[in-house]
Amino acid sequence: MKRSGDKRGRGRPKTFDRSRVLDVAMDSYWRDGVDGLSLNEICRRSGVSKPGLYREFGGEDGLMDAVLEQYAGAVLEPLTRLLESDRPFGQVLADLIASMTQAERSQPAGCLLAKMRGSPSRLGPATRARLDALRAGAVAAYAAWVGRGKARGEIAPDIPTDVAAAFLDTQFTTLLVQMAAGEDPALLRGQARLAFMGLTAASADGGSDRG
Amino acid sequence: MKRSGDKRGRGRPKTFDRSRVLDVAMDSYWRDGVDGLSLNEICRRSGVSKPGLYREFGGEDGLMDAVLEQYAGAVLEPLTRLLESDRPFGQVLADLIASMTQAERSQPAGCLLAKMRGSPSRLGPATRARLDALRAGAVAAYAAWVGRGKARGEIAPDIPTDVAAAFLDTQFTTLLVQMAAGEDPALLRGQARLAFMGLTAASADGGSDRG
């Protein structure tokens, strides 16, 4: 039960801008990765003192956990919505690849989840737990998507749904990691076309690779 | 011009066991990754003093560079030989996947190159340069392999060779990274079958997945 903004308490009014710190931290972790980015640097970038940040989030683990929560709401949830579309499987897939491999983006390239998964030694227990939960949710969403594709005859039924779901997770993650590493988007699009040929073999149609 | 072992110089005889340190360091970096593994820890594990290690390798960058050189000779070179076999493309590919996804291995799971590429902030200039060179060599070897496969009609000629080579590098690296992360080998084999369906579509024959 947080008190609403109008009701001011007794002591000194709070100046700590939680949402701003969260924005800066998410962008920083997303862009630069969790390694080599210290709490001190986060404080520097967001103009907040370290004890202040510690009071608000309880430490590095709490901050990363909160960042992950924000990421889930602001990035993952809209993506999950896309998968629930009733458009043809191959079309949604092509759109996803196109959006992942476009050079100009309003958000940083890559995937925060992948960056965190790649540096498990720096993750606290809360962050790790939420990371696992988010990944499980993503794979479940992929599985549902594949299931609907199968029901429509867009995906060969002899491909196990769980394998296909894990495959989508793997391929998208790899694609985003390589985009974040600065690989050539056109080359990555070519690889993606090759990778997903097996899944969409029934109605395979590449389309143009212009970005 | 290193002097051969028999000719002893003037001063105190050397007790520093270079090859042992190199072995320990390669295994350590390979197994635990380059992050979270300090020079101090390497010294501890190999029973060498830090100044001694520093005198031999010139610092962390020199050590990693030497480790990479050893890795290239001991691991990458034999793998490259495999690609030069004149057996059918699909057969060599299946063998590679099988050997990468087997649970019991004499060497650590995963790929040292991938682990290093994933933590570029900890790499010095020499290590980085050698890493790039080794990767370029690997991609070139893949390209040659694909080229021979095309010449034999085992790979569709309309797939650009450079895309296929980059694709092989990407997929193998991803596979090894996930093996190192402890993913289920059977699930990874299923994903690999899905991934390479597009490349070997002409003569596609999965075979059994028993490992």
Place this chain on the structure above:
DNA sequence: GATATAACGTACCGACCGGTGCGGATATCG
């Protein structure tokens, strides 16, 4: 023996890390 040479490792350096003790600043309440 004395001397020159070369490799040895203890014990230190400054930088940075995540985390915190604590006194000062700013508000409301009486």
Place this chain on the structure above:
DNA sequence: CGATATCCGCACCGGTCGGTACGTTATATC
């Protein structure tokens, strides 16, 4: 005006990092 409650950030903690200064030890040469 206190008194009380709350939030603020300076300055510090112990620990680890990569790197090194320097006195010690073991050999060959004289």
